Amino acid sequence: MHWDAIAAVGEILGAMAVLATLVYLAVQVRHNAATAAAAIYESALSGFNDLNLTVASDAELASILSRGMAEPDSLDATEAVRFAFVMRSGANQFLKMLHLYKKGAISRREWVQLGGEATQIFSTPGGAMFRDEHPVYVELFDAIDRLDSPRGSGPEFGSLHTRSDGPT
Numbered sequence: 001m002h003w004d005a006i007a008a009v010g011e012i013l014g015a016m017a018v019l020a021t022l023v024y025l026a027v028q029v030r031h032n033a034a035t036a037a038a039a040i041y042e043s044a045l046s047g048f049n050d051l052n053l054t055v056a057s058d059a060e061l062a063s064i065l066s067r068g069m070a071e072p073d074s075l076d077a078t079e080a081v082r083f084a085f086v087m088r089s090g091a092n093q094f095l096k097m098l099h100l101y102k103k104g105a106i107s108r109r110e111w112v113q114l115g116g117e118a119t120q121i122f123s124t125p126g127g128a129m130f131r132d133e134h135p136v137y138v139e140l141f142d143a144i145d146r147l148d149s150p151r152g153s154g155p156e157f158g159s160l161h162t163r164s165d166g167p168t
Contacts, residue, residue: 040100047096051093068126069127070125094114
């Protein structure tokens with residue numbers, strides 16, 4: 001065999017090894033990205049779960065939240081403070097999910113579903129009062145105002161299946 005032929009075979013084998021390495025790395029990067037996205041989403045949802053468990057395990061707090069949503073003026077001063085803290089916790093979680101959506105960590109479909117839940121909460125009498133008294137959450141409130149109601153009366157909610165799955 002000539003040295004040129006041996007060199008050509010070596011180059012071909014080297015190119016195949018590089019290609020195999022690149023394919024392996026692409027598969028690993030994709031797997032790691034999916035794992036990281038799942039961890040981010042799980043972490044974000046654990047905040048909602050913690051809030052739900054806090055309210056569910058405290059009958060008095062559950063009553064305050066229920067009354068505060070329906071008739072915020074019926075709360076005494078201490079109950080109003082507790083109500084506001086629970087609402088802040090919820091708003092912080094929704095704001096975190098909005099930021100994850102904007103960064104592409106959650107899909108548009110997931111954000112629209114969460115935004116629908118936020119719309120339900122912040123459109124109650126107590127939720128509306130919270131919105132008026134807490135302008136620090138204007139980014140969140142503006143984002144959910146751009147979504148439709150959970151009943152699907154507006155264009156974005158109704159056309160969810162015709163839009164891309166990523167942030168716009």
